[in-house]
Structure formats: C-alpha cells, structure tokens
Amino acid sequence: MHKEKERYAESNLTAIIIGRAIEVHRALGPGLLESAYRDCLAYELQLAGLYVEREKALPIVYKEVRLEHGYRLDLLVEGELVVELKTVETLTDVHAAQLLTYLRLGQFPLGLLINFQVKMLRDGIKRFSNFSLREPQ
Template sequence: MNNRLTEKIIGAAINVHRVLGPGLLESAYQECLFYELEIMGLSVSREVAMPIVYKDIKLDHGYRIDLLVENKVVIELKTVECFTDVYTAQILTYMKLGNYPLGLLINFHTKLLKNGIKRFINTA
C-alpha cells in the first residue's frame, strides 16, 4: 500500500507541475497539490505543527510539515535550484519526530519534476 500511496502522490505532483510549470512560489504548489490529493480521496493535512520533545519539555518552535498524507507520508515542498543536505536532514527529522514511515521531498523548480523528487523511508 505504501508504494501505491507514494505513486499516487507523485502522480498528483506531476499533474500540478505539468499545469503550472516551474517558477512559482512554494505556497502555490502546496495549495494545488493539497487540492489534487483531496479530490483523489486521500486524507491530507497541511502545515502540520511539529513540536520538539526534549526530555520532559515540549518545544513548539513553529516547525511545520508542508503536507501529511494519510498520516503516513511527510511531503516537504521546495522551489530551489537544487537539493542540499539541509533539506534531507529536515524531512528525515520530521519523519523521525512524528514516527512517520515515508517522506517525499519534492522540488517544483525543475524542468522535469521526476528529477526533483526524493523518496525517504524511516528506518528508526
């Protein structure tokens, strides 16, 4: 099911990119991808608060997951020239803190969206 779920998400992202192309703000892609996933019948939340728990305290520092699908797949959207290690660390941290099994890092600032997608599996 997890592979089928990420395939659906990637397909929706490709549809959004095909219509809009590169060059827009991340928020535009987020809104359109949210819409696409919802009309597919998937449970999707946006701007999901991600608190940090350190020992006995909970720190709410405004970290937010761009999209969370079926409470399983963290989607982090970017509109950047290229991915950096910081983006990878960010999505892996969100997955670890929320104990989410899968993550997709999607960069809409590419000519072909398939070249701007990285899939992650939480092995922790």
C-alpha cells in the same frame, strides 16, 4: 504476507502523490512559491480521496520542554507520509536532513521531498523511509 501488503500500500500512496505532483507541475510549471504548489497539490490529493493536512504542526520534546510549534510539515498525507516541498535550484543534503528529522520526530514511516523548481518534476523527487520504524528483516 503482511509486509508485502504494507509495502504495496506504501508504494501505491507514493505513486498517487507523485502522479498528482506531476500533474500540478505540468499545469503550473516552475517559478511559483512553495505555498502555491502546496495548496494545489493538497487539492489534487483530496480529489484523489486522500486525507491531507497542510502546515501540520510538529512539536519538539526535549527533556521536560515541549515546543508546540517547533516545525510545520508542508503536507501530511493519510497521517503517515510527509511531503516536503521546495522551490530551489538544487536539492541539498540539508533538505534531506530536514525531511529525515521530520520523519524521526513524528515517527512517520515515509517521506517525499519534491522540488518544483525543475524542468522535469521526476528530476526533483526523492523518497525517504524512516528505517527506525521498520522491523528487522
């Protein structure tokens, strides 16, 4: 039952983020910079009562070396879901690899890759899970 509740919470959070991203896309359309979509989506998510961090630093630790600002997450929602925003003609494997690396380095369970440079936003959304954090079923 605990796993079911956890999955419901994850899918609900994902649904809220996607719904608010669609709302931003409908209002603004494609063609803007990532930063505009990031700030508008963060605003919408905060209106929905979610805790959102913008440009969240993600340090990299390699042996004894710690790079404090190795990467920056576009949005981190509720401390667990990474939202990586793009404004590109087509999402590529490199974009997916970037998000998967963020999930692994930060040990975050979920991520959304959202490309606002599309006619219909549903065509620019991909969901990712960090399976290394999941218990075997």
